[in-house]
Amino acid sequence: MTENKFILKLSCLDQPGIVAAITTALAARGANILESNQFCDRPTNELFLRIAFAVPVATTRDILELALKPSVDRFDMKLKIEDLSRRPKIIIMVSKFDHGLLHILYQIKVGWLNAEVAGVVSNHEDSRATTEHEGIPYHYWPVTKENKAEREEQLIELVKETGAELVVLARYMQVLSNDLSNRLFGMIINIHHSFLPSFKGAKPYHQAHERGVKLIGATGHYVTADLDEGPIIEQETERVSHAMTTEDFVAAGRDIESRVLARAVKFHLEGRVMLNHHRTVVFTQ
Template identity: 50%
Template sequence: MTNAYILTLSCPDRLGLVHAVSGFLLEHGGNIEEAAQYNDNATGLFFMRVQFACDQHDHATLKTRLASFAEPHQMRWSLHATAQPVKTVLMVSKEGHCLNDLLFRWKSGLLPIDIRAIISNHRDFYQLAASYNVPFHHIPLTGSTKAQAEAKQYEIIEAEGAELVVLARYMQILSLDLCQKLAGRAINIHHSFLPSFKGAKPYYQAHDRGVKLIGATAHYVTADLDEGPIIEQDVARADHTDTVEDLTARGRDTESQVLARAVKWHSEHRVLLNGHKTVIFR
């Protein structure tokens, strides 16, 4: 049986890296099916994503040999079996359009994820979760109970072995501690085209400024509010006749699509971090 893998890596740029990687895969019986690379001249870093088939070695053996290969090149790398969907936990508050969209896409086979649980600070969507047979965890949160609530949230995330946490309109600011624990594996959807209109009520801010475009931004979560590395963005037209309610309703579709694309690319291991930016091999 032939196994399929995705190898992602980054390292200081130098001559012959593509040749070295392809040579390593050839030596270990790997047949390259898809490959992309990028040289960032500003940072001097090299990025690569390779999808390959291999029937000579198992996952553990390949990882061991990759570690030895990568060390002299100072590579940061990861190896994923394509047959294993990314274990995912969703977090939501009282706006359910992104949650509903992700659940539908997952059950339709459009996202290579395995939704293990839904966490919410409200009870609004327990019936939606039940309809998809996904465990629903209601964890109320106030200023005085935030630390205890986040401890419970993280306990669930770890118990489910979550490799990805999606803030699908979870309208609470994560603590520095939780942001650090979830670094590189938590995606947020912000209902604005960042860096404009950060924080709360961006549609109100947009309406007040009379913008002609509204947008949505999916980004990795960091301790700096709405400033994490951006994965995907999109916009929708607006004009002077639009009310805040019009902008909010139109924006929901954009938010859902942007978040779904970001989740898809992340779970297909197409997103590599490059400082405060991302490299995306679409």
Template identity: 50%
Template sequence: MSQAQPTFILTLSCPDRKGLVHAVSGFLLDQRANIEEAAQFNDQTTGLFFMRVQFCAADTSLAQLQSAMAEFAPALEMRWSLHDASVPVRTVVFVSREGHCLNDLLFRWKSGLLPIDIRAIISNHRDFYQLAASYNVPFHHIPVTAAGKAQAEARQYEIIENEQAELVVLARYMQILSDDLSHKLSGRAINIHHSFLPSFKGAKPYYQAHERGVKLIGATAHYVTADLDEGPIIEQDVARASHNDTVEDLTARGRDTESQVLARAVKWHSEHRIILNGHKTVIFR
């Protein structure tokens, strides 16, 4: 049997113009690449073009492709990224005292369902050190207080950098990141909010939903920004609610939705299917 050729993923955005698909496919042809999957989107409101291409290329390296792309892209004003599809995304997970999303991510990762490599778990509580140990993942307990928040975040960021993490997942991490850390993690930190944003932002959304007597509860995965629960939305889903439901009922039912929504967002990010489009996202599923 012939050996599988290396597979790469190119994502890009640029001002829209005629011939962009032809230009990109021609560039890949020059690299002796074979396109396996391609999708594009023209945003009529911003005049921007977005594209994701998965391709295989024999006798070339990621560095060589990146060098060629660096020469090709400027004339078309492209913002781009290029990844080796076989390399899992190095990931650090933050969690507090609600472990359902963390447990789900760990199971999916070890089952080969997510192309990530969880390098560390960071928590402001000790609750899940045994869960982390059962998956052989380093667990870092970093308490967060009002007086020591800056020092705690400095330690958190040091771990992220030491692990060369490309993705940070806030899996029900119930602390607000500072503006400084939010900016440092821009575009590579995903949060799960237990509400269908923009409704019920901030703390205790299930209590807010119960107070309003909603008939649907939801969950939202979004990129982290300095503005609380305002980051670009990646994925959302809902579950039915009833007048009979207590806050505890809503909370229990919402956990499954949260886990599934977060897992989909992590999967799409780690498969390089998401491109930021201002305050929105373009997702090639």
């Protein structure tokens, strides 16, 4: 390997000279910019910038952070640099419906998704055989009202032990507590099997069928204390008709959920998502 690749993400109040200061500092370290995206949120005047770049192998993240510090201080930036050579670790949580889990495992297997599954957590045994076949630790943690707080502490400890930087709720049918949602804010992605905010609950497709909707969909979003109302990362819809049964709706929904969840995870792990208060800025390319 003759070079290191990094992603730089920053946000700050927009003003002249920000991009020039960053790119000049990177150029001084021999950086070659591979991809650059920026967005200014005019109502708040906040700038969001993502740059993917390569530098000589001797240039480490510490060296880059030191080189960028004058610009960070000058513009009061929130800046983060991520190493593209690493393989991010994730934890997947699932209940009985395993289509989201299977799709993520497949996308990792074929190389489309760069991640390592550090563990699968479930309140059911249904996915144990699949998980262990892939050589992934399986954690069977039944949840009751009495042990919910204990289980959530176990999850926090598992995140720390494995170094996981993302928890993926792949149709995990348990509501996380406000405390856990706040402690891991920005680190938990959920797939909501509905096009938010309509049709919440356990059977949204049944509700949609009863209402005669013409579009169904799924939403990948960050988890917050407000149930299914966190910042949205990715969505997709599909046209349906009166001739379709409830089972047809559910089957179509499974496909959409799997795709949307995988894309949301990919965008997050590639550093393409930046939180903008209750919304997100997503640089897809």
